[in-house]
Structures are given as C-alpha cells and as structure tokens.
Amino acid sequence: MKLTRAEEQIMQILWDMEEGLVKDIRNRFDDPKPARNTVSTVVRVLERKGFVGHRAYSNVHVYYPLVSKSEYSKHQLFGLMENYFDNSFPALASFFAKEKDLSIRDLEELMEDTKNELKKSKRRK
Secondary structure (H helix, E strand, C coil): CCCCHHHHHHHHHHHHHCCECHHHHHHCCCCCCCCHHHHHHHHHHHHHCCCEEEEEECCEEEEEECCCHHHHHHHHHHHHHHHHCCCCHHHHHHHHHHHCCCCHHHHHHHHHHHHHHHHHHHHHC
C-alpha cells in the first residue's frame, strides 16, 4: 500500500474533494500545474492499485477515493513504526517528543487522549 509522491498528491486532492474530474484534480495543483495527461495517467495507476474508482457518464469519468485517508494514514504510520522504530510505539512517540520539542502539557494531552481511546475500544468489545 505504498504510493509515490505524485500519487499521494492526487490522493490528498481526492480526499479533500471527495470526487472529481481529471481537470478538477489538476486545477487543485499549484502553478506550474502538471500536464492533464500526467494527472490522467497517475489517476489510472491509482485505479489499477485499487485506491481510486470512477463512474462514467458518457465520455466523462468522475473519480473518487476507494481507500480513506485515515486507512492510508494508519497503514503508513504502522509501516513507519515497524521499519524505523522496531515496532515500538514508545520509541516512535519518544522520537517525536524530542524532535518536535513537545511540552509536558502536550505529552499529558497525548496520554489523556490515548487513555480515552483505549476506554472506548474496550467498551466496543
């Protein structure tokens, strides 16, 4: 479930738009905008990879994401944790705490949010 930079850019746009034509996707890029054919090619690659679907209306295709942003983000984060932090969430959290110079208050909020999510998760079971 790995995307290239160009594929991720288009997915970010589609997640934001929810659906759109190739020209709509292209118009969301900053100048200089990529060529229409480039956007079209990347969208079709995303479709082959199972990230994007489309509805056809005559000769017009409306594209929409098949993979949610949160699903992709979760996969990327777990991959990062596995590949760079020996599958250790504390190591990942510690790294970000040091690199982002998080305050004690930030860390306390993170702990509280984590506790609340764990409680919700246990109630669902």
